[in-house]
Amino acid sequence: MTVSRVINGKGNVNAELRRRVESAVAELGYVGNSLPSSLRFRETRMLALAISDITNPFFTSMARGVEDTALEQNYSVIVCNTDESETKQERYVRALVRRQVDGFLLVPASDTSESVRLLVSQRVPTVLLDRRIDGCPLDVVRGNSEQGAHDLVALLIALGHRRIAALLGPLRVPTAAERLAGYLRALAEAGIAPDEGLVFCGQYSQASGYEMARSAASVWPRPTALLASNNSIAIGAYKALRAAGCRVPEDVAIASHDDMEIGPTIIPFFTVAAVSANEMGRVATRLLLERIAGGGPEGPQDIVLPAEVIVRESSGGPVGEAARG
Amino acid sequence: MTVSRVINGKGNVNAELRRRVESAVAELGYVGNSLPSSLRFRETRMLALAISDITNPFFTSMARGVEDTALEQNYSVIVCNTDESETKQERYVRALVRRQVDGFLLVPASDTSESVRLLVSQRVPTVLLDRRIDGCPLDVVRGNSEQGAHDLVALLIALGHRRIAALLGPLRVPTAAERLAGYLRALAEAGIAPDEGLVFCGQYSQASGYEMARSAASVWPRPTALLASNNSIAIGAYKALRAAGCRVPEDVAIASHDDMEIGPTIIPFFTVAAVSANEMGRVATRLLLERIAGGGPEGPQDIVLPAEVIVRESSGGPVGEAARG
DNA sequence: CTGTTAGCGCGTTCAG
DNA sequence: CTGAACGCGCTAACAG
Numbered sequence: 055m056t057v058s059r060v061i062n063g064k065g066n067v068n069a070e071l072r073r074r075v076e077s078a079v080a081e082l083g084y085v086g087n088s089l090p091s092s093l094r095f096r097e098t099r100m101l102a103l104a105i106s107d108i109t110n111p112f113f114t115s116m117a118r119g120v121e122d123t124a125l126e127q128n129y130s131v132i133v134c135n136t137d138e139s140e141t142k143q144e145r146y147v148r149a150l151v152r153r154q155v156d157g158f159l160l161v162p163a164s165d166t167s168e169s170v171r172l173l174v175s176q177r178v179p180t181v182l183l184d185r186r187i188d189g190c191p192l193d194v195v196r197g198n199s200e201q202g203a204h205d206l207v208a209l210l211i212a213l214g215h216r217r218i219a220a221l222l223g224p225l226r227v228p229t230a231a232e233r234l235a236g237y238l239r240a241l242a243e244a245g246i247a248p249d250e251g252l253v254f255c256g257q258y259s260q261a262s263g264y265e266m267a268r269s270a271a272s273v274w275p276r277p278t279a280l281l282a283s284n285n286s287i288a289i290g291a292y293k294a295l296r297a298a299g300c301r302v303p304e305d306v307a308i309a310s311h312d313d314m315e316i317g318p319t320i321i322p323f324f325t326v327a328a329v330s331a332n333e334m335g336r337v338a339t340r341l342l343l344e345r346i347a348g349g350g351p352e353g354p355q356d357i358v359l360p361a362e363v364i365v366r367e368s369s370g371g372p373v374g375e376a377a378r379g
Numbered sequence: 380m381t382v383s384r385v386i387n388g389k390g391n392v393n394a395e396l397r398r399r400v401e402s403a404v405a406e407l408g409y410v411g412n413s414l415p416s417s418l419r420f421r422e423t424r425m426l427a428l429a430i431s432d433i434t435n436p437f438f439t440s441m442a443r444g445v446e447d448t449a450l451e452q453n454y455s456v457i458v459c460n461t462d463e464s465e466t467k468q469e470r471y472v473r474a475l476v477r478r479q480v481d482g483f484l485l486v487p488a489s490d491t492s493e494s495v496r497l498l499v500s501q502r503v504p505t506v507l508l509d510r511r512i513d514g515c516p517l518d519v520v521r522g523n524s525e526q527g528a529h530d531l532v533a534l535l536i537a538l539g540h541r542r543i544a545a546l547l548g549p550l551r552v553p554t555a556a557e558r559l560a561g562y563l564r565a566l567a568e569a570g571i572a573p574d575e576g577l578v579f580c581g582q583y584s585q586a587s588g589y590e591m592a593r594s595a596a597s598v599w600p601r602p603t604a605l606l607a608s609n610n611s612i613a614i615g616a617y618k619a620l621r622a623a624g625c626r627v628p629e630d631v632a633i634a635s636h637d638d639m640e641i642g643p644t645i646i647p648f649f650t651v652a653a654v655s656a657n658e659m660g661r662v663a664t665r666l667l668l669e670r671i672a673g674g675g676p677e678g679p680q681d682i683v684l685p686a687e688v689i690v691r692e693s694s695g696g697p698v699g700e701a702a703r704g
Numbered sequence: 705c706t707g708t709t710a711g712c713g714c715g716t717t718c719a720g
Numbered sequence: 721c722t723g724a725a726c727g728c729g730c731t732a733a734c735a736g
Contacts (some may be wrong), residue, residue, distance in 0.1 A: 056722060058715060066721065073678025083500045088477045089418045090714035094728040098414075099456070100600065100668065109443050112656045118434050119660025121460055124542045132425070133458045135446055149444070149455065152413045153425075157667045159660075175408045176678040179670040181663045186681065193438045193670070193680045195663040202686030206651075285651075303632030310651045310687070315698065319425075326531075326610075326635045331437045342482045343452055343519070345504040351423055358512065361636070374671075381706060383731060415730035419712040459705065 061086065094152065102150040103159045104134040104143060105183075112285065113161070114310050116183065120159060129156070136163050138258075144169045151176055161186055164227055186228050199229045199311070203236030206281055206309040211244045215279040215307060219270040221291055222283045223258040230255065233283050233311065252277055256287070261291025271298050271306070282310040334359055384412065408508065417479065427469060428484045429459040429474040430508075433506070437610065437637050438486070441508065443464040445484060454481070461488050464585075469494045476501055487512055487553050511553050524636070525556045528561030531634040535604045536569045540632060544595040546612050548583040555580070558608050558636065577602055588615025596623050596631070607635040659684055 059067050060075040067075075077082070092098045103346055105113040105119050117133060132150060136143040138161045147169040150158070157179040162170065170190060173180045182194040205219075210218050220237045223230035230344050234253065241248050256262035270277055271294065275327060279314060282288035290311035300306045337357060344350035385400040392400075402407070417423045428445050430438040442458060445475060448461045449601060459469040472494040475483070477568050482504040487495065498505045500607050507519040530543075537545050548555035555678030559578065563622060566573050576598055588611060592617045595602055596619065607613035613635035617627060625631050669675035 068721065071722085082425070083497070085473065085476050085497070085593060085712060087418075087479055087502055089414060089423075089479055090712075090728075092714095092728090093414045093418060093712090094714070094716090094732095096421055096728085098478075099482060101664070105564065108446070109445070111436075111439075114434055114436075114656075116459065116656040117458070118432070119657035120664045121433070121458065121660075123664035123668075127669070128455045128474070130459070130478065132481075133446065133454045134455070135443065145588070148410065149453070151410050153455065154412055154414055154457055156386045157671045158662055159667060172408070172410075179667055181667045181670070183663050185560075191679050193675075193682075195659050195666065195682045197659065198683045198686050205665040205686065210531050220719085257718095262722090287604055288651075290701075314653060326613075326637060331439075331441040332444035334520050335441040335446075336448045338446035338484055338508050338518075339426070339445045340521065341518055341671050342484060342504055342506045343448075343454070346504070350518075355520075356518050357518075357520045358523045361523050361530065365532070384706085387731085391729095393705065396706085411727060415712075415728075417712090418714095418728090419730070419732090421712085677731095 072201055080196060096154070096155055098154045100130050100132060101157045101159060102132050102146070102153045102154070102155045104136050105144055105161045106163070109135075109137050110286070116161075136161075136164045140165045140168065147172055150180055152344055157181070159183055161185060162371050164224060166334070168378060182227070193263065194231075199232035200236040200239070203233040203283075204240045204353055205236075205280065206311070207237050207240035208243070210281070211240060211246070212281045213279075213307065216246055217252065217275060217277040218279045218281060219252040219254065219273070219277040220283070221263060221266040221287050222253065222255045222268065223287070225255050227258075230283060233281075235271075237281055258284045258286055260286045260290035260293070263287030264294040266371065267291035267294035271295060271300060274353070275310070277306065279307040279309070282308060285312040287360060288312075322352045330359065422480070423479050424453055425455050425457060425480045426482045427457050427459065427471070427480045429461050430486045431462050431463050431473055431488070432461075433458060435611070441486075442520055459488075461603070465487045465490045465493065467692075469497070472497055476503055484508055485639070486510060489549060492561040509554070513553070516702070519627050521554075525561040525564070526555035527636055528558040528608075529565045530561075531606055531636070532562050532565035533568070535632060535634055536565060536633040538604075538632065540573070540604040541571055542577065542600060543604045544577040544579065544593065544607060545576070545600070545606045546588060546591040546607045546609070546616055548612070552583075555608060558606075562606055583609045583611055585611045585615035585618070588612030590615075592616035592619035595624065596625060597621065602631065604632040604634070606669045610635060610637040613637075640679060655684065657658060 056071060057075050060072050101124050105116065108114060108117060116153060121131050129227055134146040136146065142216040143163045143166065151172065154177070158173055159181055159182045160232060162185050166187065167284060170192070171185060174191065180192050183190050184196050186196060188195045190317065207218060210319060220234060222234055225231050225234070229278055242362060251268065254269060256266045258357060263282060266287070269292065282291050291308060295302055295306055302308055341355065381396065382400050385397050386404070397414060402681050425598055426449055430441065431560055431686045433439060433442060433606060439513060446456050457480065459471040468488045468491065480503070483498055484506055484664055486508045487510050491512065495512060495517070499516065505517050507517050509521050511519045511640065532543060545559060551558070577595065579591040579594060588607060588688065591612070592605060595605060607616050613633060616633060620627055620631055624653065627633055664681065666675060
């Protein structure tokens with residue numbers, strides 16, 4: 055119609071007619087629908103971002119960087135948490151390819167053949183993030199794991215440590231292998247013979263970091279420093295050392311990959327009134343889905359979740375949880 | 380075609396024909412396209428989630444809760460950061476309504492009339508998160524701000540504090556007003572007369588928390604405790620107190636709203652090799668957009684960002700940054 | 705059991 | 721300068 059011309063400002067339209075259309079648009083609050091042209095011109099202006107877990111601050115900042123950059127060119131970003139599961143990842147990839155996303159940003163899950171094959175075969179523009187995949191013809195953007203591990207170990211050596219344990223992720227994940235390589239290179243440069251008993255391979259998780267650190271602490275002579283291959287492992291290791299009565303860094307030093315961009319302070323350290331944001335998201339989404347289905351309770355709801363006070367150091371006095379309705 | 384019947388398993392199809400179709404599907408790696416039926420049946424199976432900033436751990440866990448719940452019913456979630464800007468928010472709302480999202484989850488930006496009007500007038504199912512809007516006929520899911528503030532202040536009073544400053548967000552945001560109400564109620568219950576000079580209104584930001592705490596610390600007699608209205612304010616206040624030579628909690632106690640679900644440890648405290656995840660996201664997205672446009676460098680890229688070692692307490696030795704290429 | 709028709713709503717292209 | 725026709729790809733409804 056002529057309406058399209060007016061809205062898109064293309065082609066000349068009689069001034070009077072244009073005014074009539076514009077007022078009608080304003081009156082009816084017409085918004086339009088981008089699906090038809092997406093269908094016709096094969097362009098949805100949507101990107102998919104599949105990460106392990108948005109709850110990890112590393113992926114959070116990644117997501118923010120993606121979103122900001124996408125917005126500059128009017129793209130929207132669909133975020134998916136794969137939890138490192140190939141099954142979940144593949145399910146997402148299929149669903150989003152069907153939704154005709156214009157491009158895919160993927161932090162590949164540990165075992166990741168099928169999803170990538172699909173993306174390649176469907177010719178969906180794809181960039182891999184954080185991890186490369188051997189022999190995969192896709193762009194990758196990642197950090198320098200080898201150099202990072204090397205520099206951390208070199209630092210520990212410079213501080214006088216000679217027995218340094220490495221707490222790695224699964225070796226089939228390239229970053230884990232690269233971090234091991236950096237660790238070994240730093241040792242070699244310092245003329246320290248590597249000790250196989252000090253290299254541990256597990257998962258990129260707190261639980262695994264906890265276990266690996268416990269094993270490392272029971273080796274004799276005990277290592278004086280730990281290299282943690284990611285932030286979760288570092289946190290788990292720290293907990294294990296504390297549980298074992300080791301002080302950090304006096305008894306055992308820790309150096310880790312991955313930073314958490316939170317601000318230079320001690321957290322959790324504040325006494326807070328906590329409302330579960332996760333629960334809030336769940337409750338709201340459940341309600342929204344009911345509404346979409348045309349159901350849900352009569353009239354607008356105002357659902358108020360309780361705040362629970364968690365007493366920590368910042369308020370002084372004894373520490374502990376004090377739940378409240 | 381009959382193909383559709385086979386794929387969707389609807390209606391009976393001759394076994395032989397079905398086999399032929401199935402093998403062709405497998406052969407060609409046919410994936411299908413959900414746009415046409417979205418167009419026809421007005422159902423995109425997409426939800427929009429607009430939050431202030433995914434970088435804030437509070438919204439991160441919210442996003443995770445939303446995403447998990449949406450996935451259970453095969454919905455995808457488009458995440459948007461509004462940065463509390465009504466302009467940005469409205470732009471997103473328009474774009475996503477055009478994209479025909481099935482529902483909208485909105486943490487309304489401070490000044491938020493137009494977007495909400497649009498959602499209501501277009502009859503897009505919408506649930507408000509975290510903040511209510513006066514006289515708005517939409518569902519809301521939020522935390523109990525009044526009770527949380529009350530409980531925190533009651534705790535501080537029980538610990539012996541009588542001069543408690545309140546560091547609030549902008550009063551036109553309902554949560555700020557509610558937190559003030561809770562603060563006043565707790566004082567009243569303890570028979571403490573409120574002191575206007577101890578109530579500060581600013582923004583929900585670290586910078587504002589810093590400023591407000593600085594002002595609070597210069598009041599005489601100095602308050603012995605602070606109530607911070609969100610996690611950013613708490614962090615800013617903590618920094619200001621430290622800069623002013625006050626110890627927390629010995630000189631001034633702090634209690635805050637909003638928790639950060641990170642695990643019971645001290646962060647940042649680890650010496651790390653940091654790669655900017657944000658930068659990684661940006662670089663990857665820029666590259667992907669070039670690819671989508673059919674450009675970008677020849678052949679698959681392998682872009683490696685440097686790791687920078689940040690020396691903190693966990694490694695022992697002197698603390699400071701040691702950048703490396 | 706299988707093939708045909710029509711329609712979702714936009715933008716482009718071509719006639720009037 | 722404006723209106724009409726067509727096509728994107730899928731599926732519901734109906735005809736064969």
